Amino acid sequence: MTVGPMAATLMAVIGGSSLLAVTARRLNPSSDLPSLGGWALADRSLGTGWTWLLLGGSIFTSYTFTAVPGLVYGNGAPAFFALPYTIIVCPLAFVLLPRMWAVARKHGHVTAADFVRRRYDSAPLALVVALTGILATMPYLALQLLGIRAVLDAAGVPSRAAVGDCVMIAIFAGLAIATYRHGLRAPAVISALKGVAVFGSAVAVCWLVLDRMNGPEGVFAAAATRLSDSTANASLVLTPGQQPAFVTLAIGSALALLMYPHVLTAAFAASDAAVLRRVSIALPLWTVVLALFGLLGIAAIAMGVDTPENGAEAAVPMLTALLMPGPLVGLVFGAITVGALVPAAVMSIAAATSFVRNVYVEYVHPTATPKRQVRIARTVSLTAKLGAVVFVFGLRDQDAINLQLLGGVWILQIFPAVAVGLYTARLRPAALLAGWSAGMLLGTALVVRGGFSAVVPLGIPGSAGVYVGLVALLLNLVISLFLTFLAEARERWPGAASPSPRP
Structure with missing residues (x-):
């Protein structure tokens, strides 16, 4: 592979994304006064095509397209849980997202925590929902840089040297400027x-x-043949003992994904609920692409690609460099790099919006004008991107992966308050807070005790275990339901105080 032509086409693709971002202001322009909904949700004006591109581009990240084939390369068949997981998401999105959009549009909600605040009339519950979302999003944002780092390593650019650091900073600087000025319209156009x-x-x-x-x-x-001749534990066939982990990982990951702030932000930007239904039906097209990338993980094994130690996510970039001439390699590397920009931008916008709406306005400046909210959100969005860059530069790659694993477990614990809350307000805020606390503590303890493993053993010989997040969610739901039942029972006792009216 010739480095010069490869670098030229890579820079051309990245430069093209920057030029597209400049045109973002022309995407469904509005003459309304500045508002957080206008900046963070593109004035809720995106049609079916733009929403499909933005939502798919936010869910299927650059790191997904390098990590899944990397997992296939290193672990074999269990890594394909990502395919049923992204398929399960589609019917869940078809049911949940249009309903959430309708409620958000009716009441002017911009975040999931806004919905929780009004639904349960509980500021503390809304706060923990917002903070959980921010906490789970930050390592996910950092992972997008790891996807770019894998590309730079495969391209021969030492990502941990000064040159690689400058390249990553330059890529994110263009994104940061476009997002600061145009909000969600920038990643929508780049998508x-x-x-x-x-x-x-x-x-x-x-x-x-x-x-x-x-x-x-x-x-x-x-x-x-290569796997049989090696000492690796990877297999192309799923064993019976791996099936419980495979199934629970797929289900738990699908439930967790729709709770992430960046997914809901992309969904709230749709112009109406029918758009989200159509988009949910078409989302499996992105899963087809993910399946092709998974196949490339197997191809990397077949063709003898030798990735660096603890760097299996470089399997596809290295395979591409082996197969293609320099200019075409640059195009593929550019595609993976641009694939990181869309979710990174949406994640930073979502985190900033949650902070402004549910922390800053709620507890610091309740009378903040819409213009001031937008200004604070822009600043927080820049800070989030800068924090992701500093995080990746300062810590090991495995630290970001471990925190993102914890983030998946954590974000799943707001499912009762958000998803269940769409259909009933019977669950009591205090019960939901208790369930959330128990789920967070149990999930974190199990992940850390297991050496940052996504599964917890069942105690059955030969079994890989089940997904930690689902175990924690089950405890969360049991406590929330039980404490709600106790509260309702006490209210029915003779002489009990009358319950306060529910919103």
Whole structure:
């Protein structure tokens, strides 16, 4: 691979995304006065196509397209839980997102915590929902930089040296400026380039692999042979003991995904609920692309790609460098890099919006004008991106991965307050807070005690265990339901005080 042409096309793709971001102000422009909803949600004006690109681009991140094939490369079949997980998300999104959008539009909600605040009339519950979302989002934002780092390493740019640091800062600087000025419109416009680049790259690389290896049979046969000749524990076949972990990871991850602030921010930007229904039906097209990237993880095994130690996420970039000439490699690397910009921007906007609406306005400056809220949100959005960069530069890659694993467990604990709250207000705020606390403590303890493993053992020989997040969510739900039942029972006792009216 020739480095010069590769670098030129990589920079061209990144430069193209910056030019697109400049045009973001032309996307459904509004003459309304500045408002947080206008900046963070693009005035709730995105149609089906833009919402599909933005929501898919926010869910299927750059790190996803490098981590999933990396997991396949290192662990084999269990890594394919990501495929049923992203399929399960679609019917859940079809049911939950339009209903959440309708409530948010009716009452002017911008965040999930806004909904919780009004639904339960509880500022503390809304606060923990907002802070949990921010806490879970920050390591997820940092992971987008790890996806870029894997690309730079495969391109021969030492990502931990001064040159690599400057490249990552420059890439994020352009994103930060565009997001600061245009809010959600910037990642919405860039998502169009991401969609074309990622879909095209996946098809092109898979076509080259299948041509080189004489079809899928050749890929799987060569990978099976290499695995049998190595000391690796990876297998292309899911064993019975791995099935409980596989199923619970898929279900738990799907439930958690729709609670992330960046997913809800992208959904709230839709122009109406029907748009979200159509988008939910079309989301599996992104899963098809993820499946192609998973196949590339198997192809990396088959073709003898040798990734650095603890760097399996570099499998696809290194495979691409092996198969393609320099200019085409630059295009694929550019697609993965742009794939990081869309979710990173949406995540920083979502975190900033949650902070402004549910912390700053609620507890610091209740009379803040819409213009001031936008100004504070822009500043927090920049700070979030800067924090992600500092985090990745200052800590090991594994630290970001471990925290993101904890983030998935944590965000799942707001499911009762948000998702269940869409259908009933019977759960008491105090009960939900107690359930949230128990789920957070148990989930964190199990993950840390297990050496930052996503599964907890069942005590059955040969079983890999079940997903920690679901175990913690089960305890959360049991406590929330039980304490609500006790509160209702006490209110029915003779002489009990009358319950206060529910909103």
